[in-house]
Each structure stands twice: as structure tokens, then as C-alpha cells.
Amino acid sequence: MTDFLRRAADLDAADPIAPFAAEFHVPDGLIYLDGNSLGLMPTRVPARVAETATGEWAEGLIRSWTSAGWFTMPMTVGDRIAPLIGASAGEVAVGDSTSVNLFKGLAAALHLRPGRHVVLADGANFPTDVYMAQGLADLVPGTTVRYLEPGQPVSSGLGDDVAVLLLSHVDYRTARVRDMAAVTADVHARGALVLWDLSHTTGAVACDLPAADADMAVGCTYKYLNGGPGAPAFMWVHPRHHEALRQPLSGWMGHAAPFDFTRGYAPAAGARRLVCGTPQVLSLAALDEALAVWALVDLPALYAKSRAMTSFFVEAVETRCGHHGVTLISPREPAERGSHVSFDYAHGYEVVQALIARGVIGDFRAPAAMRFGFAPLYLSFTQVARAVAHLADVLDTRAWDDPRFRVRAVVT
Amino acid sequence: MTDFLRRAADLDAADPIAPFAAEFHVPDGLIYLDGNSLGLMPTRVPARVAETATGEWAEGLIRSWTSAGWFTMPMTVGDRIAPLIGASAGEVAVGDSTSVNLFKGLAAALHLRPGRHVVLADGANFPTDVYMAQGLADLVPGTTVRYLEPGQPVSSGLGDDVAVLLLSHVDYRTARVRDMAAVTADVHARGALVLWDLSHTTGAVACDLPAADADMAVGCTYKYLNGGPGAPAFMWVHPRHHEALRQPLSGWMGHAAPFDFTRGYAPAAGARRLVCGTPQVLSLAALDEALAVWALVDLPALYAKSRAMTSFFVEAVETRCGHHGVTLISPREPAERGSHVSFDYAHGYEVVQALIARGVIGDFRAPAAMRFGFAPLYLSFTQVARAVAHLADVLDTRAWDDPRFRVRAVVT
Numbered sequence: 001m002t003d004f005l006r007r008a009a010d011l012d013a014a015d016p017i018a019p020f021a022a023e024f025h026v027p028d029g030l031i032y033l034d035g036n037s038l039g040l041m042p043t044r045v046p047a048r049v050a051e052t053a054t055g056e057w058a059e060g061l062i063r064s065w066t067s068a069g070w071f072t073m074p075m076t077v078g079d080r081i082a083p084l085i086g087a088s089a090g091e092v093a094v095g096d097s098t099s100v101n102l103f104k105g106l107a108a109a110l111h112l113r114p115g116r117h118v119v120l121a122d123g124a125n126f127p128t129d130v131y132m133a134q135g136l137a138d139l140v141p142g143t144t145v146r147y148l149e150p151g152q153p154v155s156s157g158l159g160d161d162v163a164v165l166l167l168s169h170v171d172y173r174t175a176r177v178r179d180m181a182a183v184t185a186d187v188h189a190r191g192a193l194v195l196w197d198l199s200h201t202t203g204a205v206a207c208d209l210p211a212a213d214a215d216m217a218v219g220c221t222y223k224y225l226n227g228g229p230g231a232p233a234f235m236w237v238h239p240r241h242h243e244a245l246r247q248p249l250s251g252w253m254g255h256a257a258p259f260d261f262t263r264g265y266a267p268a269a270g271a272r273r274l275v276c277g278t279p280q281v282l283s284l285a286a287l288d289e290a291l292a293v294w295a296l297v298d299l300p301a302l303y304a305k306s307r308a309m310t311s312f313f314v315e316a317v318e319t320r321c322g323h324h325g326v327t328l329i330s331p332r333e334p335a336e337r338g339s340h341v342s343f344d345y346a347h348g349y350e351v352v353q354a355l356i357a358r359g360v361i362g363d364f365r366a367p368a369a370m371r372f373g374f375a376p377l378y379l380s381f382t383q384v385a386r387a388v389a390h391l392a393d394v395l396d397t398r399a400w401d402d403p404r405f406r407v408r409a410v411v412t
Numbered sequence: 413m414t415d416f417l418r419r420a421a422d423l424d425a426a427d428p429i430a431p432f433a434a435e436f437h438v439p440d441g442l443i444y445l446d447g448n449s450l451g452l453m454p455t456r457v458p459a460r461v462a463e464t465a466t467g468e469w470a471e472g473l474i475r476s477w478t479s480a481g482w483f484t485m486p487m488t489v490g491d492r493i494a495p496l497i498g499a500s501a502g503e504v505a506v507g508d509s510t511s512v513n514l515f516k517g518l519a520a521a522l523h524l525r526p527g528r529h530v531v532l533a534d535g536a537n538f539p540t541d542v543y544m545a546q547g548l549a550d551l552v553p554g555t556t557v558r559y560l561e562p563g564q565p566v567s568s569g570l571g572d573d574v575a576v577l578l579l580s581h582v583d584y585r586t587a588r589v590r591d592m593a594a595v596t597a598d599v600h601a602r603g604a605l606v607l608w609d610l611s612h613t614t615g616a617v618a619c620d621l622p623a624a625d626a627d628m629a630v631g632c633t634y635k636y637l638n639g640g641p642g643a644p645a646f647m648w649v650h651p652r653h654h655e656a657l658r659q660p661l662s663g664w665m666g667h668a669a670p671f672d673f674t675r676g677y678a679p680a681a682g683a684r685r686l687v688c689g690t691p692q693v694l695s696l697a698a699l700d701e702a703l704a705v706w707a708l709v710d711l712p713a714l715y716a717k718s719r720a721m722t723s724f725f726v727e728a729v730e731t732r733c734g735h736h737g738v739t740l741i742s743p744r745e746p747a748e749r750g751s752h753v754s755f756d757y758a759h760g761y762e763v764v765q766a767l768i769a770r771g772v773i774g775d776f777r778a779p780a781a782m783r784f785g786f787a788p789l790y791l792s793f794t795q796v797a798r799a800v801a802h803l804a805d806v807l808d809t810r811a812w813d814d815p816r817f818r819v820r821a822v823v824t
Contacts, residue, residue: 025466025470025471027470027471027473030473032473034473034474037474038469038473038474040470040473041465041466041469041470045465046462046465046466049461049462049465049694050458050461050462053453053457053458053461053640053698054437054453054458056641057450057453057640057641058437058439058452058453059437059439061439061442061444061446061450061452061773062446062449062450062773062775063768063773064641065641070641070642096508096509096512096689097508097663097688097689097690097691097692098689098690099661099663099664099665099688099689099690100508100512100661100663100688100689103660103661107551110551111550111551123675126664127664127667127670127673127674127675128663128664128665128689130675130677131662131663131664131667131677132661132662132663134662134676134677135659135660135661135662135677136660138523138658138660138662139519139522139523139551139552139660140551140552140553141552141553147675222690228465228469228693228694229468229469229476229477229482229690229692229693229694230482230689230690230691230692230693230694230696231692232692233689246550247547248515248547248548248550248551249511249512249515249544249547250543250544250546250547250550251509251511251512251540251543251544252511252538252539252540252543253511253540255539255543258539259778260778261539261777261778262539263535263539263542263559264546265542265543265546265547276509276511276512277508277509277510277511277512277540277642277645278509278510278511278634278641278642279509279642280509280641280642280643280644280692280694280695281640281641281642281695282461282640282641282642282692282694282695282698283692283693283694283695284642286465286694356475361473361474361475363474365673366671366672366673
């Protein structure tokens with residue numbers, strides 16, 4: 001293991017992204033490999049949230065909707081995300097949850113592709129993606145959800161009845177990356193649209209939606225974007241669809257003239273029609289502040305670090321723990337892999353609990369995946385090497401074989 | 413005017429609710445008659461939000477979903493609202509926006525009343541209510557929205573085709589209060605359901621949903637509940653509907669077992685199935701803290717204060733400003749009136765701007781309503797008397813007749 005620690009020190013010394021770690025609060029002694037679930041808190045966030053509460057809200061009150069820019073925040077915060085997904089200013093709307101935005105996108109696709117009534121969804125998608133598709137299908141008679149089974153090529157699910165393909169760019173369990181341009185081309189050749197879920201992409205994996213000719217995308221901001229627990233989600237729609245775009249969550253904040261108080265809904269121009277109700281300003285302000293750092297980040301260097309770090313982890317785990325029967329379920333090829341790595345292990349749940357008890361935070365995804373996330377913006381190779389040392393020790397000593405690590409919370 | 417100020421002092425001295433004003437931050441010199449749009453900040457909120465950020469998020473990280481109760485907050489925060497609407501613990505879910513919750517409710521009603529395809533909506537509802545109904549109707553073929561025109565009795569709009577009536581308990585312009593029990597009985601007699609919007613009710617006007625045999629309700633928490641800008645909304649469904657209740661925004665947080673990661677959506681028991689995606693925790697924590705005070709409030713006394721205060725305002729305005737042609741559009745009878753009062757005036761927009769410039773914050777609602785809100789939890793009669801003195805002066809001196817008060821922001 002000394003060898004991996006030495007190599008880690010060298011990699012850290014050469015890491016151009018390393019200085020950004022100082023922007024985050026790291027709890028004492030913690031090795032946090034769960035930034036793909038909830039990112040660390042940027043140290044600048046508390047002051048911003050305090051100012052939003054005690055300045056903008058308490059002093060400015062209702063006037064802050066204009067004077068503090070609350071009304072325009074769904075779009076101005078979106079402008080900070082745009083460069084991370086290849087989008088332009090004004091194209092990204094922020095608000096609601098990823099789930100709600102999935103609903104908007106799927107429903108909008110049904111409207112854009114009349115006569116087609118199938119949502120084709122990766123059956124291995126994160127559950128909320130398929131649940132939202134099911135909710136839409138239950139609501140709109142004739143609409144059905146068709147699933148792609150693991151390993152089934154996208155093209156085999158397509159047909160003249162498919163309105164939209166719902167796919168995660170990076171798989172939440174395995175981290176497998178879809179070829180966005182190739183899939184989109186296949187989908188378009190069959191007359192359908194594609195809605196990408198970028199929850200495990202943005203802030204860690206390269207993504208250029210317009211270059212891939214994508215139609216729509218939604219994403220999460222509380223993972224690699226560090227916006228805070230449950231931070232509002234984002235949504236992008238290709239400008240070619242803006243004019244015809246209709247989404248059913250047509251709340252007043254997406255109206256062309258919200259304060260005319262007219263009876264008929266008239267969508268705002270462009271992506272602003274994706275906004276629905278009144279934004280949750282405190283959470284939105286925290287996200288806005290968390291996003292400020294991204295303008296300074298060398299994105300190609302960040303993505304290269306992600307690939308180098310996950311490769312380093314795979315090599316170290318297989319070298320030190322392979323004989324215990326841990327099985328890599330993430331792609332071995334870095335270009336096919338997002339920024340997390342999963343190993344299946346029969347006692348994976350207990351191992352993850354034993355690691356958490358030691359201050360090494362990863363997570364477990366049923367049925368057997370030990371999942372470790374590598375947020376390249378703040379994680380060091382040395383932390384990764386130390387985490388592997390803990391993992392090896394937990395396995396070598398069977399420290400996981402302890403009743404307290406078998407307790408499963410109803411909600412974990 | 414001296415007479416009204418003297419009377420105000422007496423009323424304040426006898427006001428059992430007066431001590432709660434100390435719980436709120438009031439900007440220096442401001443008379444805030446817009447708590448029906450965005451409530452004042454409770455002084456205890458900033459410390460709670462700071463703890464949520466620097467303690468629960470920054471230190472607890474992903475563990476706080478269980479250890480800090482983030483997962484259960486949509487329901488535990490709802491439990492704080494329940495007593496204000498006559499509901500029981502476990503019946504109120506908090507999250508998303510009022511707009512999104514309206515969509516859930518209307519869609520759920522279509523499901524509960526198969527074969528009925530009309531949403532009957534008050535055409536004078538707050539715009540987002542009718543916009544959400546329109547969005548649902550555009551999405552679900554065969555569904556239509558029928559409007560009640562001003563003054564039209566509810567019964568005349570009902571028919572065997574109506575699945576649900578969407579109505580505000582307190583009208584956002586006029587403050588007219590609907591008779592919840594009587595309307596609900598009419599609606600039930602015709603086989604339909606009723607979805608109440610309580611945005612201008614909760615925290616200022618008496619409401620007992622089960623006593624009125626209501627079916628569903630949604631409401632806003634950033635007005636009289638002081639939850640902060642865009643604070644998450646609440647939703648209630650009568651327990652008799654829980655078993656059959658299906659709502660289309662079926663996100664993973666409303667799943668019976670969110671971490672089993674099963675492909676099929678299975679709704680959680682009871683009102684938790686109203687929860688959709690991951691809650692915006694910072695905003696939810698602020699709301700939770702803001703709601704703590706309500707357990708201490710004598711609600712009948714609060715509602716009596718609201719009626720007394722609006723009556724006092726009406727009398728003072730008509731006495732001092734009646735000759736200028738301001739016209740009361742709110743009900744004169746206190747029992748028929750919510751906690752705000754609107755006067756139509758030809759130059760209402762400019763008058764409201766002139767008042768704002770003097771530190772008296774009300775708002776304007778097209779086409780001509782000067783709207784003044786009276787949050788009984790923190791407002792004093794003396795402030796009300798002073799506000800009327802300013803209004804009288806603005807009208808007497810034509811201070812409103814100034815170019816700077818005619819400028820209308822694109823979004824105000």
C-alpha cells in the first residue's frame with residue numbers, strides 16, 4: 001500500500017485542480033467518497049444564505065423579487081450551469097426537483113411527437129426516472145413505458161411509436177457512460193427525441209449537448225455541483241424546440257407576463273417556459289453561490305482528473321482486495337466510465353457500513369454494489385489511497401462481520 | 413386621524429397576539445402591509461438555516477438524511493401545519509410549489525372520478541391555479557377546464573361531467589371567503605370533488621378541512637406562515653381518499669420503499685405519496701423553524717384580530733379617503749373577508765408606488781386594486797392607523813401624481 005500512497009502523493013503534486021479543495025469544508029478525518037450523492041459544502045455558501053435571509057428577505061422583503069433578482073434567478077443560475085453542458089446563456093432553467101423536470105421533459109416530448117405514445121426508458125435508470133415515466137403514462141391514456149433491459153441496444157427498443165427515449169448519460173450504479181452523439185443519432189433516425197438525465201454527469205464528466213444534437217436534458221445540482229441537500233434541478237431544451245415547446249406544469253412563473261394576471265396561459269419565450277411555480281429562493285441562492293467556482297475551473301483538466309482518479313482506485317482495489325472476490329461492475333475503460341466506481345461484493349452492505357464507521361463514506365446500491373464517488377473538484381489521490389487501505393483492512397480482518405453493520409435502516 | 417391613532421393604541425394594549433411581533437424582524441420605519449405576499453422573517457430562522465448548512469450539510473453530509481431527519485421532513489413539517497387547517501398528524505405533505513401541488517391534486521381528482529373530464533375552476537382564481545388546470549387539460553385528451561365567472565354560483569357550473577372544483581378559500585384580490593362546508597356539500601351532491609387553495613387562508617383565517625368534509629387542499633407557506641421567499645408548499649388530502657389516491661408526479665421520495673430501487677412505482681402509505689422528488693432542505697428547514705411559533709398561538713384570538721384589524725382599516729380608509737373615490741372591493745362583512753383588504757382606485761398603481769416610497773408596503777393587483785394585507789401575527793393597529801394617515805396624505809396632496817410612480821417594471 002505504501003506504493004499507492006507514494007504514487008498518490010506524486011499525482012496530487014501534479015494536480016492542477018488540487019487548489020479548489022480549499023473552497024470546501026471537509027469534516028475532520030473524513031474521506032468523502034459520496035460527493036456523487038451529496039457534494040461537500042462550499043465554504044462561501046453560509047454567508048450567502050445568511051445574506052439572502054437577513055438582507056434580502058428580512059430587509060428587502062417583497063421588493064427583493066426585483067431588487068435582489070429573485071425573479072430572474074431560475075435563468076441566471078441556469079446561466080452558470082450552461083457552460084458545463086455545452087449550452088448557451090438563457091437555455092438552462094433551474095428549479096423544482098429532477099423528478100419534476102423529468103415529467104416536464106417527457107410530457108413535452110409527447111407534445112412534440114404527436115401520434116407517438118411510447119416512452120422508451122432504460123429499465124436500469126435511477127428509479128425516479130422510470131417512476132416519473134410511469135406516472136405520466138398512468139395519467140395520459142394510451143401512453144406506455146417500454147423498458148430497455150440491461151445490455152439491450154437502444155435501437156432494438158425504438159419504433160415508430162416511440163416519442164422519446166429517457167436515458168441517463170452516466171449510469172447511477174455502474175457509472176457506464178452512454179455515447180450521447182451516437183445514441184441521439186439513432187433516436188433521431190427513428191423520428192424520436194431523447195431526454196438525457198445528467199445527474200451523474202454535470203461537474204465531473206464531459207458533456208456537450210448541442211454537439212451531440214441532443215433534444216432535452218435534466219440534471220441534479222446537489223451531487224458534483226455541490227448546491228446543497230435537495231438543491232433545485234436544472235433543465236435544458238435545444239433551442240430548435242423552444243418555439244413549439246409546451247410543458248404541462250405551466251405555472252405562473254413560466255408565463256410570458258406573470259403580472260398581467262390574464263386567465264389564459266401564454267408561455268414565456270425560450271427556456272423560461274420551463275419554470276413553473278415560485279422558486280425556493282434560499283435553496284436557489286445556496287446553489288448560485290456554489291456554482292460561482294465553476295467559472296474558474298479548467299474543465300478538460302477536471303475531467304482528466306476524474307478519469308485518472310477512478311483508474312487509480314480500480315487498480316488499487318484490485319491489487320489489494322481482488323483476492324476477496326470484489327468484482328468491478330463499472331467499465332474498465334476510463335472513457336466509458338463516469339466519476340464513480342462500483343464493486344459488487346456479497347457482503348457489500350456491511351463493508352460500506354464498516355467503512356463509514358471508520359470515516360470513509362461511500363454508499364451501497366442494491367442488490368450488491370459498493371459505490372464510491374470521486375468528486376474531482378475537491379478529492380485528492382492521497383485520500384483515495386487511504387480509502388483503499390481502509391477497504392483492504394476491513395476485508396482482510398473481516399471487520400465488516402459485526403452485527404451492528406448488518407442493521408438496515410428503513411430509509412438509509 | 414388622531415382619533416384613529418388613539419383607538420389603535422387602545423386596541424394594541426388589549427391585543428393578546430401583540431407579543432408575537434417580537435419574534436419577527438421589522439425593517440426600520442417600515443409599515444409592512446404585504447405579509448399576504450411574503451411574510452416577515454422570524455428572527456429565529458437565520459440560526460436554523462446556518463445550522464442546517466454548516467452543521468447538518470457540511471459536517472453530517474449524506475448521513476443527515478437520516479440523522480437530521482431530512483427524509484421525514486416533508487411529513488414532520490407538515491405536522492406543524494396540520495393544526496392550522498384542522499388536519500391530523502401525518503396528513504399534510506410539504507414540498508414543491510403550490511403550482512406543482514395543484515397539478516397533483518387536479519390529476520388525482522381525475523383518477524378518483526373516472527368518466528368525468530371537466531375541471532371546474534373559478535375564473536378569478538389566482539392565475540397559476542387556472543394555468544395549472546390548463547396545463548393538465550392540454551396534456552390529458554378529453555379534459556377541459558370550465559370557468560366560473562364572477563358572481564356565478566358554483567352550483568351552476570356543476571354537472572355530471574365535473575370531476576373536481578378548484579377554488580380559493582380566500583380570493584387573492586377581494587379577500588372574499590368561500591363557505592367551505594356549503595360549497596363542498598354542493599359539490600359532493602353532484603358527485604364531484606373539491607380542491608381548495610388555502611394560500612390566503614392559512615395563518616390568518618379559520619379553516620377546518622375535515623369539518624367541512626373537504627377532499628383536498630393546497631397552500632402557500634411564504635405568506636402568513638412566514639416560511640421565506642418561495643418556501644415549499646403544503647398539500648392535504650382527506651384520509652378517506654388515501655387508499656385510492658394516485659398522483660402522477662410519482663417520484664422516488666413518495667415511493668413505499670425508495671431505497672429498494674425497484675422498477676415499479678408503489679406509493680407510500682397515506683399522504684407521503686404526495687411527495688415527489690428530493691426536498692430542497694435549506695428552504696424546508698427555514699420553513700420548519702418559522703412554523704415553530706404556531707404551536708403557541710391562540711388561533712381563535714388570532715383570527716378575531718384579523719377581522720378586527722381589517723374592519724378598522726376599512727373604517728379608517730373610508731372615513732379619511734372616501735371622498736377621493738376609493739372603492740372597497742372586499743366584503744364589508746368581516747366574516748366574509750380574509751385578512752387583506754382591496755380598494756379599487758383609478759390611480760391605484762401610482763398610489764401604491766407612492767406609499768412604498770414612504771415605507772408603507774402594500775401591493776397592486778391589476779386592473780385597479782390597491783391591496784393591503786394584515787398579518788395578524790405581527791402587525792399592530794397603530795401601524796395600520798399610520799398607514800391610513802399616509803394613504804390619506806398621498807391622496808390629499810396628489811403625491812402619487814409623479815412620473816416616477818408611473819414606471820411599471822416588466823416584472824414587478
